[in-house]
Amino acid sequence: MAAPPGRPFLVLLAGLLLVASLATLAEAIYEDQVGLADWHQKYIGKVKQAVYHSQKSGRRRVVVLTEENVISSLDLRSGDIFWRHVIDKNDPLDQLSLSLGKYVLTLSSGGTILRAWNLPDGQMIWETNLKTSTASNPQLHVMSNNKVAKDNLVLVSAGRWIYAVSSIDGAISWEKEFSLDGLEIKQVLQSPENDIVYAFGIAGSSKLALYQLSAKTGEILKDVQESLPGELSGEIVLGSDNVLVALNKARSSLFLIEFKSERISYKKVHVSDLVQDLSGTFKLQSLSNGVITLQTSSTVFLLKLKDTNGLEVVQRFDQPAAVSDALTIAEKDEAFAVVQHVGSQIEFIVKFRSDVSNENIREKVNIDHHRGNVEKVFLNSYIRTDKSHGFRALVVMEDHSLLLIQQGEVVWSREDGLASIVDVTTSELPVEKDGVSVADVEHNLFEWLKGHMLKLKGTLMLANADEVAAIQALRLKSSEKNKMTRDHNGFRKLLIVLTKAGKVIALHTGDGRIIWSNLMPSLRASRFGGMPSALRIYQWQVPHHSIMRENPSVLVVGKSGAESSAPGVFSILDSYSGEELNSMRLDHSVVQIIPLTLKDLSEQRLHLIVDSNSNAHLYPKSPDALNVFLHETPNLYFYSVDIQANVIRGYSLQKSCDIKGDEYCFSTKEIWSIIFPSDSERIAISETRKMNEVVHTQAKIIGDHDVMYKYLSKNLVFVATVSPKAAGDIGSALPEEASLVAYLIDAVTGRILHRVTHHGAQGPVHAVLSENWVVYHYFNLRAHRFEMEVIEIYDQSRADNKDVMKLILGKHNLSAPITSYARPEVVVKSQSYFFTHSVKAMAVTQTAKGITSKQLLIGTIGDQVLALDKRYLDPRRSANPTQQEKEEGIIPLTDSLPIIPQSFVTHSHQVEALRGIVSIPAKLESTTLVFTYGVDLFYTQLAPSRTYDSLTDEFSYALLLITIAVLVAAIIVTWIWSEKKELRDKWR
Amino acid sequence: MAPPRRALLALAALLLFSLYLTAAAFQSDELVLNDDEEFEGVGARPSSPSQPAAPAVPSSRRRSADAASAAVGESNALQFTLEHDLGVGKGFTPAGTFSARLKTSAHGTQTLTKLRFMRNELTEDDKDAFKKLLQEDGFYTIRLPSNVLDPTRKDNVVSSIKARCIPRDSLDEHVVIHMDGVNILAVNYGSVGGCQYPRQMKFPSKWTFSSYTILKTAEQAPRTPSFVDQMLEADNGLGEVMKPPEKSFWAKYWMYIIPLGLIVMNAVTAAANIPEEQAAGQGQPGAQRASAAAARRR
Known part of the structure; x- marks a missing residue:
């Protein structure tokens, strides 16, 4: 009786084996693994226009148009996106409107493209191209209740043109070009009887023109022209049915322009007569029939048109406030909302036109003070159960977030500032505290x-x-x-992002939730003054050994104005809490920010800021930092790429700059320059290695046991220039006119290490530089395809260190220091491949030790990220690799790069309007964290050579334990069994 | 310096230049085409870069006033000045002259050939300034006009090196000029050998420059290989490549096979033992190994 006891175990083990064989390793992930290590967040950007669905359609939705060129339908209950379209940046959306209660109309590209989208599902219904002159401010007017034609006409005006388009099929029903030179249509109105269209425009700076057109045919029925004394600023709003209010160029007075069927009459009103203490610039907004507003950076005035062609101030709001458009609520009445700040709260005030001085609703709403001021309000009404009107409003805040307020509460909020990320850095999380309870x-x-x-x-x-x-x-x-808390593998980190609005937001890599956010006070815009702009975010302090207890911090650098000479703004934030530790307004401009590898005693990273006078300023301004810095000054060089002047210049630092008493300021000396001939080359891109990149080995062992030494210089710069004719879109230049020149430059001496011309190639060029190679992507006009070229650069001066005897005897130069001043002996290998996609962004995976093989992360035109093995971009690929080369892993040469569907790291997601890809090394060597941003955010973990150094989360420990337990049991049973038998034998 | 020696030096330098010119000539297709014609001139005019001590010509001298009207194939002599800055606040001063011939090829592109370089001799002031530069470990900077035909343009390409890198026996310099037609893109000025930090101060025994110059033009990128006919084959190859490297059966399942094997062995021996009614105690070593294997897997 030997076999029976063994059989169950055998069956079980065979079963286990079967199961184990099913769990094969795969490069792509399974469907049920989506969302385990990755997350995807959808945003729309800062809302600039919003239209609500009409009451009758029953659906609680709002259609919005944003500054990120997104048109989207949102659920008013939750703020979720129903549908969304991200339109290309070359086709900027200008106007949004609804028609017939079922179409969303958008006007884009300066009034040349009119599209209709289906309201419920966002399908495009039709698109019409309109021919207009270059217009600055196109208008879209949907005619209401047109009894002339069956369908509603849509009036589009841009420059001198006016079009009437049918909203059902997009057919142009009539078009009119006015003959007056320099005319720009400012307002299009409808007569109450709907059969006459008034078009009101300005020609030149002071001439007014009013046209009356037949709504049916577009015939000019009447035209009146009138010259105004004094110039106009171009800002014109509608005061009431037949009065326009225009601002003059000096912004000191208003013209009240009344137009009747026959003539135009005007009246001049000085702003100072209306409002005494007006300072700064202001803008006009039409509010409701007979009410306009005058807004300055801090004050809002409500003005009412008096019958006798005058204006009077009804109310002023001294807190920062925003005013909504008018909303028709009853047959004759209109409502509008004013939202103003009162302390830490905002006040939501609704007024009726019929009774401007009284308030219908006045509610106080608590909001997060990290959202800044209210920028825009869109009012909507609903019918309460008692048949009275209730009001709710979408509020756009200074940090680009969108809130819905109703009945004194914030119903939902969307953090849409995340759609416009400017820069990204990461921070480690705090170390886990000891003492976990039992x-x-x-x-x-x-x-x-x-x-x-x-x-x-x-x-x-x-x-x-x-x-x-x-x-x-x-x-x-x-x-x-x-x-x-920090994890062992380094997967959990904080992604600290800087948005265009000047808000710093920390996201957790685990699920993408917001840990903290801070709208930088120093980067907040005064509403009509200089626009501060956020530039970059850097790690400022990353504590190690000695000051481990301190929190890390990040540095945010910005500019206080749009021009390059505007003084810089500097702010330091705690990475764990988002608190602002320090902020200062610099007394110089910021042209270039150079984070140095040096640190002072408190582990603050040294940063060098170059201003517009080519002086370099050292931060932090501490004597300790200065000591560290001065020690390294003779060996510090930097370079600047001037795309306008087509020049690259290299600089060294001199002792001190002209500003007396500022020992942290250094003057610079130009030590080299490369001037590209402007008639044949324009700089398209310059790229360097990432500062934190780690290279595992400087030698590469090739198939025949030969060694090649990589030319690993941190000072390598890749520059690509294109011929000026080929700088435009693809197709704008002939292959003979187009050329692309790639340069590899040593940034210390300005030495051109390699220079290669691609004839018949043109941009856009995208490049990535890593280790000793550069990969760049461009369009080949001759082959009509995109190409990717790889250049690898090897150091020949170390090539004879192959002799083992030499190495033993120490006769090698491997330990000799490398200097940029030596003449480099480099060998360059290159190869180009066709690539199917055009590229939006390119990056390369970074790992902790640089051992794992690299993958290129390519943001494709479809807003996805493709991970392409660097092995495919190997210049040593040949058509028929030898046995040795095959063993080395060289892939046979093909003319194009493969696109493997499984290697899209974004799986089925799209990162709309993809702008950047960041790869962050985890502590685990095999894994890198990839963060992709555009209008959407996407984060995932990537293992280019698969997770060779850890068991995956999927690994079944229980299965392993059971296997072990079964084995142990089997052993014990067989042991007992054999013991028994032995005993029996002995008894015999 | 004695005149015969100078002549000898000039000759030697010329020889060197001609050598480098051959090297440079192979960089560009046009130069190769006109090879024969070019080398006639090299030996024929040994005295053309005359008067090395004479004050340098500040602007270029051209035979034809309008370069664009020059006949196709005709070559014009031209000169341009190398200026240097010794860092004493005097700015850039002329330090040498390049002379070359301008070739206009059949399709109108202009290239420089037969480049020669003549250094001005250093004056006493210059020597003092250079010594100071050596002591301070400062930069010795040179510049060239960015367009050799049009010296009125104010653009100059600049290159620098730590002055301490230059002195050997004499002052050794190595100039690489990157050209694009008649435009000088960049000039790379360097020493002959390496120059590591910290740099030692050393005065040269001879205060003369020995110069090596190279002209470089851009390389042409090779065309992307296209195998349309081999596409099918390549696709098949690709299909193979796309598969993840297959692990051997053993490498994948050793952790299951070993214990299984042991148990099977165990069972077999036990089964064999029963009919023979012999003692069977082999279970234990197998057990140890199995558990060890399991532990390793962890």
Whole structure:
């Protein structure tokens, strides 16, 4: 009786083996793994126009148009996106309107493209191209209740043109070009009877023109022209049915222009007569029939038109405030909203036109003070159960977020500032504190076991549908990955992003939630004054050994104005809390920011800021930092790329600059320059290696056991120039006229290490430089395809260090220091490949030690990220690799690069309007964290050579434990069994 | 310096130049085409870069006033000045003259050939300034006009080196000029050998420059290989490549196979033992190994 006891184990083990063989490794992830390590967030950007669905359609939705060129339909209950279209940047959306209650109309590209979208699902219904002169401010007017034609006409005016387009099929029903030179149509109105269209325009700076057109045919029925004394600023709003209010060029007085059927009459009103203490610039806004507003940076005035062609101030709001457009609520009445700040709250005031001095609603709403001022308000009404009107409003804040307020509460908010990320950095999370309670561990252990039992069931396909769902939920909600502490593998980090609005937001890599946010006070815009702009964000202090207790901090650098000479703004934030530790207004401009590798005693990173006078300023301004810096000054060089002047210049630092008493300021000396001939080359791109890149080995062993030494210089700069004719779009130049020149330059001496011309090639050029290679992407006009070229650069001066004897005897130059002043002996290998996609952004994976093989991260035109192995871009690929080369892993040469569907790291997601890809090394060598941003955000973990140094989350520990337990049991049973037999034998 | 020696030096330098010119000539297709014609002139005019001590010509001298009207194939002599800055606040002063011939090729592109370089001798002031530069470990900077035909344009390409890198026996310099037609893109000025930090101060024994100059033009990128006919084949190859490198069966499942094997062995021996009714105690070593293997897997 030997076989029976063994058989169950055998069966079980065979079963296990079968299961194990099913779990093969795969490069792509499975459907149920989506969302485990990655997250995707959708945004729309700062809302600039919003239209609500009409009451009758019943759906609580709003259609918005944003500054990120997105048109989107949002759910008014939750703020979720129903549908969304991201329009290309070359086709900027200007106007948004609704027609017939079922079409969304958008006017874009300066009034040349009119599109209609289906309101419920966002499908495009039609598109019409209109021919207009270059217009600055196109207008879109949807005619209401047109009884002349069956369908509603849409009037588009731009420059001298006016079009009437049918809103059902987009057919142009009539068009009119006015003959007056320099005319720009400012307003298009409808007569109450709907059969006459008034077009009101300005020609030149002071001439007014009024045309009356037939709504049916576009015939000019009447035209009146009138010259005004004094010039106009071009800002014209509608005061009432037949009065326009225009601002003069000096912005000191208003013209009240009354137009009747026959003539134009005007009246001049000095602003100072209306409002005494007006300072700064201001703008006009038409509010409602007979009411306009005058807004300055801090004050809003409500003005009412008096019957006798005059204006009077009805009310003034001294707090920063915003005013909505008018909303028709009853047959004759209109309502509008004013939102103003009162302390830390905002006040939501609704007024009726019929009674401007009284308020219908006055509600106070608490909002987060990190949202800044109110910028825009869009009012909407609803019918309460008691048949009275209730009001709610979408509020756009200074940090670009969108809020819905109703009944004194914020119903929902969207952090849409994240759609316009300017720069990204990362921060480690705090170290986990010791002393975890026993209960916690027990609980965790139980949960852990339960989780693994579930997973085991899943693996053995014993789980029912509920359990499968539970497994999926468990995976997604894995509390482990969302902890606010540092993990062993370095997967949990804070992504600190700087947005265009000047807000710094920290996102957790686990699930993308916002940990903290801070609207930088120093970067906040005064509403009509200089626009501060956020430039870059850097790591300022990354504590190690000695000052481990301190929190890390980040540095935000900005400019206080649009021009390049505007003084800089400097702000330091705590990475864990977002608190502003220090902020200062610099007394110089910021042209270039150079983070240095040096640190002072408190581990603050040294930064060099170059101003517009080519002086370099050292930060932090501490004697300690200065000491460290002065020691390294003779060996510090920097370069600047001047795209306007087509010049690259290299500089060294001199002792001190002209400003007396400022020992942290250094003057610079130009030590080299490269001047590209402007008639044949324009700088298209310059690229350097990432500062934090780690290279594992400087030697590359090739198939025949030969060694090649990589030319690893941190000072390598890649520059590509294109011929000026080929700088435009693809197709604008002939292959003979187009050329692209690639340069590899040493930034210390200005030495051109390699220079190669591609004839018949043109931009846009995208490049990535890493280790000793550069990959760039361009368009080949001759082959009509995109190409990617790889250049690898090897150091020949070390090439004879192959002799083992020499190495033993020490006769090698491997330990000799490398200097840029030596003449480099470099060998360059290059190869080009066709590539199917055009590219929006390019990056390369970074890992902790640089051992893992690299992948190129290519942001494709479809807003996805493709991970392409660097092995495909190897200049040593040949058509028929030898056996040795095959062993080395060289892929046979093909003319184009493969696009493997599984290697899209974004899987099925699209990162709309993709702008940047950032790769952050994790502590685990095999893994890199990839953050992609555009209008959307996407984050994932990537293992270019698969996770060779760890078991995946998917690994079933329970299965392993059971296997071991079964084995141990088997051993014990067989042991007992043999013992027994032995005993029996002995008894015999 | 004695005149015969100077002549000898000039000759030697010329020889060197001609050598470098051959090297440079192969960089560009046009130069190769006109090879024969070019080298006639090299030996024929040994005295053309005359009067090295004479004050340098500040602007270029051209045979034809309008370069564009020059006949196709005709070559014009031209000169341009190398200026240097010794860092004493005097700014850039002329330090040498390049002379070259301008070739206009059949399709109108102009290139420089037969480049010769003649250094001005250093004056006493210059020597003092240079010594000071050496002591301070300052930069010795040179510049060239960015367009050799039009010296009125104020653009200059600049290059520098730490002065301490230059002195050997004499002052050794190595100039690489990157050209694009008649435009000088960049000039790379360097020493002959390496020059590591910290640099030692050393005065040259001879205060004369020995110069090496190279003209460089851009390389042409090779065309992307296209194998339309081999596409099918390549695709097949690609298909193979796309597969992840297959692990051997053993490498994948050793952790299951070993214990399984042990148990099977165990069972077999036990089964064999029963009929023979012999003692069987082999279970234990197998057990140890199995658990060890399992532990390793972890």
